[in-house]
Every structure is written in structure tokens, then in C-alpha cells.
Amino acid sequence: MIFYYTSTGNSQWVAEKLEHLLEESIYSINTIAKDGYSSTDFELTEGERIIFVFPVHSWNVPAVVRKFISKLSVEGTPSAVYAVCTCGDDCGKTNENLSTMLDLIGLKLNACFSVQMPNNYVLMPGFNIDDPSVQHKKMIEAVTTVEQIADKILSGNCDAKGFYTSGTFPWTKSVLLYQYFKRVQCGRTPFKATDACVGCGLCAQVCPENNIRMQSNGRPQWRNHCTQCAACFHHCPKNAVQYGSVTKGKGQYLNSHVKFDD
Numbered sequence: 001m002i003f004y005y006t007s008t009g010n011s012q013w014v015a016e017k018l019e020h021l022l023e024e025s026i027y028s029i030n031t032i033a034k035d036g037y038s039s040t041d042f043e044l045t046e047g048e049r050i051i052f053v054f055p056v057h058s059w060n061v062p063a064v065v066r067k068f069i070s071k072l073s074v075e076g077t078p079s080a081v082y083a084v085c086t087c088g089d090d091c092g093k094t095n096e097n098l099s100t101m102l103d104l105i106g107l108k109l110n111a112c113f114s115v116q117m118p119n120n121y122v123l124m125p126g127f128n129i130d131d132p133s134v135q136h137k138k139m140i141e142a143v144t145t146v147e148q149i150a151d152k153i154l155s156g157n158c159d160a161k162g163f164y165t166s167g168t169f170p171w172t173k174s175v176l177l178y179q180y181f182k183r184v185q186c187g188r189t190p191f192k193a194t195d196a197c198v199g200c201g202l203c204a205q206v207c208p209e210n211n212i213r214m215q216s217n218g219r220p221q222w223r224n225h226c227t228q229c230a231a232c233f234h235h236c237p238k239n240a241v242q243y244g245s246v247t248k249g250k251g252q253y254l255n256s257h258v259k260f261d262d
């Protein structure tokens with residue numbers, strides 16, 4: 001049983017590859033979140049594993065995945081519990097924090113792996129998507145990494161050494177910088193739609209937090225519980241979503257290998 005969360009398709013791509021390689025059933029946390037977390041009860045079949053796949057957000061577990069895990073109820077005992085996080089560079093202590101969260105609902109995390117993929121964070125000065133050549137290189141390497149992770153899961157090998165990138169200063173990143181991210185960056189934001197907006201409503205549809213409301217004038221309005229996932233920015237077909245002046249001139253990114261349910 002695979003649960004995945006994605007903003008721009010990288011984690012969906014990993015989850016769908018694992019679905020194919022491991023012959024697991026697959027569920028979208030995005031869909032569950034959009035529906036107000038009303039379907040969080042699952043039943044395991046004999047010997048089934050649980051695999052969480054999600055992007056690292058500020059060296060930590062994304063808010064939507066946290067909420068999902070806090071509401072998750074699983075009937076039956078999994079044969080093992082794994083996580084595969086996707087990141088642009090490194091993951092800090094995401095593995096340890098996820099393990100603590102799963103402990104609280106009675107699930108023991110056997111191993112947490114990571115896969116480097118094209119970066120999608122653009123909502124702070126100095127952060128941008130990768131150049132096309134870097135995106136291409138990361139995607140080529142990700143194919144092999146995901147296949148190796150699938151082999152490990154298939155053989156029950158829980159050693160994530162060499163398959164999880166914590167990076168430098170993991171405590172500073174996952175504790176100090178994460179607190180800044182959560183308190184200062186998330187919540188109320190300077191998002192707005194420019195005159196290029198055609199009122200298609202896609203930004204509101206892809207927001208997992210239902211933080212965007214389409215107004216009677218056909219324009220989106222951002223509310224005050226944003227989690228910075230950047231889905232609205234990257235999915236806009238007119239590149240009309242801007243975050244104050246921070247996103248001026250920055251590129252959009254969507255993983256071209258996945259089909260979105262938009």
C-alpha cells in the first residue's frame with residue numbers, strides 16, 4: 001500500500017514506479033486532503049507493506065503528510081513500513097521526524113530512503129528551479145535509485161545507508177530553519193494573480209489545503225493557511241501566479257513524466 005503526496009509530480013513519479021515494480025496499491029494523499037481527510041481508514045491484506053512517498057519540505061515532513069498521518073487508521077499489521085522522500089538536495093532529519101510521527105500511531109518505520117530530483121522551491125529569494133541540464137541529470141539518476149530502492153524493499157533490506165541524504169547541519173536545518181519556515185513563511189502569503197490570469201481555477205483545484213478561493217470576478221484569492229507547497233505557482237497554465245516580487249523571472253516546473261489529475 002503506497003501513500004503519496006506531490007506538488008509538481010516528482011513524488012508521484014516515484015510512487016508510480018514503485019507501484020509498478022512492487023505491485024502495490026496506490027493512494028493519493030492530495031486527493032484525500034482535498035476531500036477534507038474524510039477517507040483515512042485502510043485495511044491491510046496479509047503480509048502487505050506500507051510505503052509513504054513525499055517531497056521534503058524545509059528538511060521535514062510536509063504539513064499535509066503530517067495531517068494525513070495523524071488521522072490515518074490502519075487495520076491489520078504491515079509486514080514493514082518504508083518511506084521514500086524526494087528532495088532537491090538533502091533531507092536533514094526528515095527520517096527521524098517521520099519515525100516519531102509514525103510511532104504515535106503505532107507504526108514502526110523500518111527504513112526511510114531519499115531520491116534527489118528537480119527542485120521546485122521558488123518562494124524565497126535565492127531559490128529557483130534547476131537548469132534543464134540539471135533536471136535531466138537528476139531524472140536519469142533517479143531511475144536507477146528508485147530501482148535500487150525497490151530491490152531493497154522487495155528483499156526486506158532495511159539498510160538505508162547510502163540511500164538517504166541528510167546533508168550538512170541536519171539539526172540546524174530540520175529544527176531551526178524549519179521553525180522559521182513554519183512560523184514566517186507559511187500561513188498568510190503575498191500570492192496574487194497577475195493580469196495574465198484567465199480564471200481557469202486550476203490553482204484552486206491543485207491547492208491541497210483548499211487555501212485558494214475563486215472569487216465572483218473569476219480571479220483567485222489566497223487565504224491564510226498556505227503551506228508553501230508551490231503547486232499553485234507551478235501548475236498555472238499562464239504563469240500568472242506571483243509571490244510578491246520573489247518569483248519574478250523564476251521558472252515553473254512540472255515533472256513531464258506524470259499525468260496530473262487536474
Ligand SMILES: Cc1cc2nc3c(=O)[nH]c(=O)nc-3n(C[C@H](O)[C@H](O)[C@H](O)COP(=O)(O)O)c2cc1C
Nearest residue numbers: 007008009010011055058059087088089090119120
Ligand atoms: C516548501 C518546499 C520546501 C522544500 N524544502 C526542501 C528541502 O528542505 N530540501 C530539499 O532538498 N528540497 C526541498 N524542496 C524541493 C522538493 O523537495 C523537491 O523538488 C521534490 O522532489 C518535489 O517533489 P514533488 O514534485 O513531488 O512535490 C522543497 C520544496 C518545497 C515546495
Ligand code: SF4
Nearest residue numbers: 197198200201203236
Ligand atoms: S491557474 Fe493561473 S490562470 Fe488559472 S485561475 Fe489560477 S492564476 Fe488564473
Ligand code: SF4
Nearest residue numbers: 207226227229230232
Ligand atoms: S496556496 Fe499555493 S503554495 Fe499555498 S498551499 Fe495552496 S497550492 Fe500550496
